[in-house]
Amino acid sequence: MGSWPLLALVLGFLAGIARGSEPWSNGTQVYSTNANSGSGSNGAFVALTLIQSAAAKGAVCLDGSLPGYHLHRGSGSGSNNWLVNLEGGGWCNDVKSCVFRKGSRRGSSNHMERQLQFTGIMSNRPEENPDFYNWNRVKVRYCDGGSFTGDGADAASGLYFRGQRIWQAAIDDLMAQGMRSASQALLSGCSAGGASAILHCDEFRGMFPSNTRVKCLADAGMFLDSVDIAGRREMRDVFNGIVRLQASGRSLPRSCTSRMDKTSCFFPQNVLPNIQTPTFILNTAYDVWQLQESLAPRTADPRGLWQSCKQNYASCNSNQLQFLNGFRNEMLNAVKGFSGSGQNGVFINSCFAHCQSERQDTWYSSNSPRLGNKRIAEAVGDWFFERGNAKYTDCAYPCDGTCHHLVFKGRHL
Incomplete structure (x- = not known):
């Protein structure tokens, strides 16, 4: 298994992508996109609120500090509706990686x-977020390293x-802040927050x-129980380590x-068949996080044969694309039964990306990714408000010209 402190940096980087921080560099790697527009937003900056009542409940971050959230109040027609977004950012699955993590924002409110600026589905501007802009929107910060499941x-x-x-x-x-009387509520998250x-x-x-009316949206949360290139x-x-270390089992x-x-029940694909609440799965068929750290991790590729492919999808050879298309088929099969229910929605595009609901350029802008001529925000809105069909799956790469692919320039972390 690879270095999980190192992986935490990768995941923090990808979470930065979800918030729209491009281009970005840590001295070794730069991220860019092949789309023409950036992910800039004029969304509001929202202050952190620490949950003062949490300590008495033993509800603390990895280091014992108070957890928190960012709440932007709704207005007008949205004043009684609530969107609760669970922050993502990877996991820690052993003591070493969790000790590393507790010295960061992923393990400590300190x-x-x-x-935080609210962008994409969290934005307070109708031109950026047409259906949810005036709702009460909450970002619950992630500081436990176990997708909000541990209890030890x-x-x-x-x-x-x-x-x-x-x-x-x-x-x-x-x-207590008013969500108890909500008319409508949506639970969302991306990456580890999508799994949550x-x-x-x-x-x-x-x-x-x-x-x-209560529904759930999972963005880039379909981490599959797949076989890697080795x-x-x-x-x-990884998930077995989390479940054992954090005593997550009783919370699943x-x-x-x-x-x-x-451990199987930490995989969202095994929870979906029995989920009762209407749910929307938003995912790329070629999820770059899973490509980087799950399908072709360094430990499985000692000769670096996948290095170029991992940094730039255009560099993948035919055998590599065949392997990735096998992963795409796994993704489609994982949601096949789930998507057959009229209450559920899917949007699985053939992009090399990770998290698309919190980036402005992929959520709702003039050149956002589309399926069936619907942008992601429009597809999610149609599903939540039951305005029509909300089941979209893409053809295989490279057929989709609307994608915002992620390209990693420089040495991989």
Whole structure:
């Protein structure tokens, strides 16, 4: 298995992409996109609120600091609607990687930005976010390293695995802020936050009266239990470490753990078949995070034969594209039964990307990715408000000319 402190940097970088920070460099790597427009937004900057009641509940970050969220109040027709977005940013699956993580914003509120700009689905501007701009919009910060599922500790290392308690403390606090009387509520997230949205979806639904419209949106959260280029299952090893270290098993959906092992139930693909709440899966068929760290990690590619392909999709040879198309088929098969339900939605495009709902250029702009002539924001809005069909799957690469592909320039982390 590769270095998870190093992986945390990669995931932090990709989370930066989701917030629209391009171009970006840490001295070794620069990110760019082949799209013409950037991901700039005029969305509001929203202050961090620490959850003061969390400590008494043992709901603390990896280092014991208070968890928090950013809340931008709704107005007008959206004043009684709530969008709760779970921040992503990878995981830690052993003591070493969690100790590393607790010294960053991914493990401690002491290192979190005091303000975040809300872009994409979080934007407060109708021209950037037509359906949700005037809702109460909340970004719940991610500081537990276990997709808001852990419930344990490691006293020797000073680590607290309290993701499930953080989730509950945040929801309790938001309920007291007015969410209890919501007319409509949407739980969303991207990357590890997208996986969280699936794992907590039915739980979120159960917190509201039956007459409240409640749905879930998972962006880039479909981490598949796939075989990598060396024939190993990297993600299964990672998720098994998380579940064991953080005692996540009892927080995972019982609809899954009653029929499968706990590690399998950390994979969203195994939770989807029994999910009861209307859910929308937004994903790329060629997810660059999974390409970088799950399908072709360094440990599986000691000769670096995949290095060019991982940095620039245009450099992939025919055999590599064949392997990636096998992954695409796995992705489509994972949502096949799920997408057959009229209450669910899918938007799976054939782009080399990761997280598309929180970037302005991919969520809703003049040249955003489209399927069926629908931008992502339009497809999600149609699904949530039941305005029509919301099931879109792309043909295989390179047929889609609307993609915003990610290209990594320079040495890979």
